[in-house]
Amino acid sequence: MSEEIILDIKDLRTSFFTEDVEVKAVDGVSFKLPKGKTIGIVGESGSGKSITALSILRLLEHPGKIVGGEINFKDKDLTKASDREIRDIRGNEISMIFQEPMTSLNPVYTVGQQIRETLKVHQGLGKEQGTKKGVELLELVGIPSPKKRITQYPHELSGGMRQRVMIAMALACNPELLIADEPTTALDVTIQAQILEIINDLQDRFDMSVIMITHDMGVVAETCDYVAVMYGGKVVEYADVKTIFKEPKHPYTVGLLNSIPRHDVDVDELEPIRGNVPSPNDMPKGCRFAPRCPFATDLCYEELPSLDKVSDDNQVRCWIYSERWDGDPEVKVNGPERTS
Amino acid sequence: MFQFIVRRLLQLIPVLLGVTILVFSLMHLSPGNPAHIIAGESAPKDTVEQIEERLGLNDPILVQYGNFLKDVVTLDFGNSWRTSLPVSEELWPKFWVTFELSVYSTIFSIFLGLIAGIISAVRQYSVADVSIMLVALFGLSMPNFWLGLMLMQWFSINLGWLPATGWGSAEQIVLPVITLGTMGAAVIARMTRSSMLDVVTQDYIRTARAKGLSERLVIYKHALKNALIPVVTVVGLQFGSLLAGAVLTESVFAINGMGKLIVDRILARDFPTVQAAVLVIAVIFVLVNLLVDISYKFLNKRIDLD
Numbered sequence: 108m109s110e111e112i113i114l115d116i117k118d119l120r121t122s123f124f125t126e127d128v129e130v131k132a133v134d135g136v137s138f139k140l141p142k143g144k145t146i147g148i149v150g151e152s153g154s155g156k157s158i159t160a161l162s163i164l165r166l167l168e169h170p171g172k173i174v175g176g177e178i179n180f181k182d183k184d185l186t187k188a189s190d191r192e193i194r195d196i197r198g199n200e201i202s203m204i205f206q207e208p209m210t211s212l213n214p215v216y217t218v219g220q221q222i223r224e225t226l227k228v229h230q231g232l233g234k235e236q237g238t239k240k241g242v243e244l245l246e247l248v249g250i251p252s253p254k255k256r257i258t259q260y261p262h263e264l265s266g267g268m269r270q271r272v273m274i275a276m277a278l279a280c281n282p283e284l285l286i287a288d289e290p291t292t293a294l295d296v297t298i299q300a301q302i303l304e305i306i307n308d309l310q311d312r313f314d315m316s317v318i319m320i321t322h323d324m325g326v327v328a329e330t331c332d333y334v335a336v337m338y339g340g341k342v343v344e345y346a347d348v349k350t351i352f353k354e355p356k357h358p359y360t361v362g363l364l365n366s367i368p369r370h371d372v373d374v375d376e377l378e379p380i381r382g383n384v385p386s387p388n389d390m391p392k393g394c395r396f397a398p399r400c401p402f403a404t405d406l407c408y409e410e411l412p413s414l415d416k417v418s419d420d421n422q423v424r425c426w427i428y429s430e431r432w433d434g435d436p437e438v439k440v441n442g443p444e445r446t447s
Numbered sequence: 448m449f450q451f452i453v454r455r456l457l458q459l460i461p462v463l464l465g466v467t468i469l470v471f472s473l474m475h476l477s478p479g480n481p482a483h484i485i486a487g488e489s490a491p492k493d494t495v496e497q498i499e500e501r502l503g504l505n506d507p508i509l510v511q512y513g514n515f516l517k518d519v520v521t522l523d524f525g526n527s528w529r530t531s532l533p534v535s536e537e538l539w540p541k542f543w544v545t546f547e548l549s550v551y552s553t554i555f556s557i558f559l560g561l562i563a564g565i566i567s568a569v570r571q572y573s574v575a576d577v578s579i580m581l582v583a584l585f586g587l588s589m590p591n592f593w594l595g596l597m598l599m600q601w602f603s604i605n606l607g608w609l610p611a612t613g614w615g616s617a618e619q620i621v622l623p624v625i626t627l628g629t630m631g632a633a634v635i636a637r638m639t640r641s642s643m644l645d646v647v648t649q650d651y652i653r654t655a656r657a658k659g660l661s662e663r664l665v666i667y668k669h670a671l672k673n674a675l676i677p678v679v680t681v682v683g684l685q686f687g688s689l690l691a692g693a694v695l696t697e698s699v700f701a702i703n704g705m706g707k708l709i710v711d712r713i714l715a716r717d718f719p720t721v722q723a724a725v726l727v728i729a730v731i732f733v734l735v736n737l738l739v740d741i742s743y744k745f746l747n748k749r750i751d752l753d
Contacts, residue, residue, distance in 0.1 A: 214749060228659055262748075
């Protein structure tokens with residue numbers, strides 16, 4: 108790729124340590140994010156996608172710990188940065204917004220106080236300048252009568268408004284990278300679309316890169332350039348967004364896509380992925396998806412496949428695409444009903 | 448806000464009415480004839496009867512209660528049956544001593560409790576946390592008269608650093624305040640710890656960290672203000688038990704305060720003084736808790752007082 112790479116994660120491993128047991132929540136995740144682009148990290152709950160995001164800003168709660176790998180942001184490895192350095196990056200060069208707008212703002216401070224705080228810490232703005240900038244930011248994220256809103260407390264705002272405030276706060280210092288951890292999951296569908304539009308819009312305007320964490324393939328389609336599908340703490344498929352939707356290769360990706368209701372294809376029933384995400388402290392020995400995979404063979408249960416390039420635009424972690432595949436050689440992961 | 452305060456002050460009326468009934472009944476139900484005590488054990492019968500007549504003890508009980516209520520409303524409690532001095536004149540200086548003792552002890556418990564609680568929460572399960580919680584458990588379980596006696600033994604008798612009795616000078620204040628404030632400090636420390644531990648797992652604390660704030664700002668600005676809400680409630684309630692605990696502390700340290708006055712006058716069946724003192728304590732307790740309620744509003748704007 109010729110573009111400038113803003114974030115390069117290599118073999119990131121994050122574990123939680125409980126009573127001498129190491130639970131590998133993120134187990135060797137790698138991806139690159141070019142400047143101004145959006146990567147979607149997709150997966151079910153427990154796939155490690157949120158932990159990946161929190162690892163980038165080192166916001167893991169005890170007993171979570173990054174145990175290996177590199178997180179290269181521009182020229183700096185964030186896993187090795189000092190507390191001071193990482194604090195200077197948080198909210199300044201890299202910002203984050205969270206899933207729960209209802210609880211992500213401090214209930215005892217006004218919207219203005221919370222926005223000004225970021226501006227004061229990173230840009231040394233005083234109260235007056237901070238308020239002026241705060242009003243501009245609220246206007247930017249489409250909050251009506253921002254001068255009034257800035258004096259209000261979070262409980263006086265709706266969920267959608269609060270998420271806008273979170274975005275305004277995240278954008279306060281013109282970050283180069285925005286990490287959005289399921290920013291629309293807790294919101295009404297109509298508000299979801301508005302929030303995504305705001306993020307897309309601001310991304311173009313400020314040439315910001317975005318990591319979009321979601322379990323919703325609809326969100327991916329609307330916002331992302333690249334997609335990393337995660338399962339059991341590992342990336343199982345990594346491709347650009349067109350390829351993911353047109354030619355998904357991993358049976359899990361196909362399963363996710365088949366779980367979306369569609370109006371243009373006549374399907375009697377949705378095809379859910381049977382079973383549950385394996386618990387991180389009881390990972391299958393071979394491919395993590397094998398117990399739920401309709402195509403799994405003995406090889407899948409025995410040995411973990413590697414993430415390999417299967418075409419120019421696609422990397423997949425699946426035995427089906429390797430020379431060692433011992434199942435049906437004519438297997439079609441990609442059901443005919445999806446090719447419309 | 449103003450409306451709220453007015454309403455709460457009006458609510459004082461039924462509360463105080465209840466207090467008057469309670470204290471009046473308790474005094475009149477307790478055995479022992481005040482006239483006998485005033486006249487002395489060997490006094491002739493007609494002297495006792497004269498005194499009974501003068502004090503109105505022969506009036507119907509409702510009339511006596513009515514007279515008492517009249518005293519309350521006019522804020523004139525008459526003269527003490529024991530010393531014949533006006534009750535208010537006797538009460539005020541002693542009230543101030545007890546009030547000072549209570550306020551200093553409250554300040555002591557808030558400071559010590561908050562600091563200990565925050566350290567405990569921030570370093571959960573560390574040696575510091577475990578030791579603080581162990582000490583707090585002791586503080587909570589020790590009867591304060593015993594603690595007072597032990598402090599006296601160490602600091603006054605063995606080491607000779609501080610005086611064992613009295614009230615007024617800075618040295619005299621130290622031991623009684625520690626004695627009275629320790630239990631409150633222990634309660635506040637435990638409350639602060641659990642409240643902080645609850646708050647630091649909240650999403651907005653993660654947001655504060657994600658903004659790039661220093662850990663100090665995260666804890667003292669974002670976490671503490673939220674964690675204080677339940678702590679303030681405890682402080683208000685503690686103040687009540689502090690006034691009660693003052694009785695014992697005053698006895699141990701021979702402090703001439705209201706607690707000691709009440710005990711003495713109950714034994715002397717000095718109805719006017721006891722009734723006035725108990726009422727004053729009730730009013731203070733209700734006012735302190737009103738103050739606590741008002742402070743909620745400043746801590747948490749979601750609370751709508753009106």
